[in-house]
Amino acid sequence: MIDVTGLRCRYGDFEAVRGIDLEVRKGELFALLGTNGAGKTTVMEALEGLRAPSDGRVRVLGVDPRQDRATIRRRTGIVLQHSGFPPDLTVLEMVRLWRRDTPADALERLDLAHRRDVRIKQLSGGERRRLDLLLATLNRPELLFLDEPTTGLDPESRQRTWEVVRGLLAEGTTVVLTTHYLEEAETLAHRLAILHEGVVRVSGALVDVLAAQPARISFDLPDRLDIRALPILAGDVVHDPSGRVDIRTRELQDDLDLLLTWARRDNLRLTRLRAHHASLEDVFHAARGAA
């Protein structure tokens, strides 16, 4: 659906995107992640045909999005970070402006049916984001760009948006998502790229990206116990002055087994014990730190 090679984008003397490659496959949700200023919006704009690259090749649905705007407009939907709607139109008027024969269930799907006669200026921030999503998906695009679609939403509205996105994926829509909520990417993404300072630091399938990072075990060291009393583990052990022990390991099951066997044998309670595979947050921090 998208094929990008060697993409570079400049703002005057400043190179915001410094030679990136991306591939987005049909039917997947691809998450473009990164710190503030990493270049996500710039890349999205290049994919949407709104920004001319300074170098590199961008193909979206097989065409150059700058050259073939008609194809891109017809077959894609876009939810921008900031949208400008006429404030005095009602929700229904706005939707009808987009598509005269709006399906009856469209407003319901985004939980806006009860707000159909409310003026846009009177909507809450969350309702406006849902209206954004509704308009972007009214014409059933093959490819949907979502630029931080849940920023500012409360947890319930965010969940509702995720359900809508899952529904679109189930219908075969391909989605490119930027978000600062790593939990959102971890919940929805099939594949992802993490940008930092204009370059891709990490990319691949979510499961592979997570599996490449060590898992973690942490617990409070029982009172008066010396850290050297711990059994020998495959992972690296860090012990901070508060008494918290943090282990990073590629052998989660074996190390956990050794620890629990040791604790049981010595009748120790490991309070606040946690053991988990790497989260996207761990990957993100590692990507920022990587040279």
Ligand SMILES: Nc1ncnc2c1ncn2[C@@H]1O[C@H](COP(=O)(O)OP(=O)(O)OP(=O)(O)O)[C@@H](O)[C@H]1O
């Ligand atoms: N119009 C502009 N003129 C000059 N520099 C710009 C312009 N737009 C963006 N930049 C710079 O380009 C870099 C990338 O910006 P971009 O908005 O693409 O990042 P982002 O990853 O989307 O950030 P955020 O997460 O904060 O939205 C930043 O350093 C930003 O300051």
